[in-house]
Amino acid sequence: MIVVFGSVNVDFVTRVAALPAPGETVSGPSYAVMGGGKGANQAWAAALGGARTVFVGAVGRDPFADMALADLVAAGVDLSAVTRTDAPTGAAFITVDEAGENMIAVASGANLLADPASLLGLGLGPGDTLLLQGELSAAASASAAAHAKAAGARVVFNAAPVSGFDASCLSDIDILVVNASEALAVARLLGTPEADPDAAARAIDAAGTACVVTLGGEGVIGWWSGVRRKVEAFPISVVDTIGAGDAFCGGFTAALDRGYGFSGALLRGAAAGAAACTGPGARGGSPDRASVERLVGATAL
């Protein structure tokens, strides 16, 4: 079982020619409203990856809540531990440029009320994985990590954004997943500043937590017990990169859940991230198990 304790948002996505600079206004022709939130996106991708998945989080009592969760229902994610609160459902305001790059501002809303006590009835234990991100309160995620670790479950933390990551809980985390800038930031928090993400991941691994760095078009690096793995990026035609890191996390943990080792899971996470970039929005691509294995098989030939 994979339990995702994390955020759920409704995403407002606008395509523009170029991303705005500070103080600049840019215009796009229209906008789309879609389900999002790093936690919900990761739960969706884990379920499509074939894992029994439970999502734990908080939404409002507004119409955005059901819209944000609809894809998870369709993917078979267990939502019985999602709480409804009086705060508004989280929302993300996203601009995407012609190359598919994005900028995101999030209004957290109900996500800040997600309660780690909701994990208590789920029976997390050995063989299970708790998957966390940085969009809840850092204290809530740290408490969830401590609970899962004490229960013998595997803990995977995607420190995105780093502001939602409490470095003092690193000893409760088995695998940290970060992008390049997050890798540098976490290494700084640990008192081991490094100049490049690969060295930062190595330092984090040396501190006792395996570390994965997603590098977009440069692929993925993973450090585990002093050994480095590199997975090259899959050749795909990018629609946008929204949620690529989330699909990586979902596909990666789903592969671990199916019994793959670190290297096999890195490969499948990278394939899921690539598949997610081939459709619009955070849940627009198809990081399902069949698509992932097709990409992995095509690469192996």
Ligand code: RIB
């Ligand atoms: O990682 C992409 C996600 O970040 C979006 O779905 C948005 O909601 C923000 O949480």
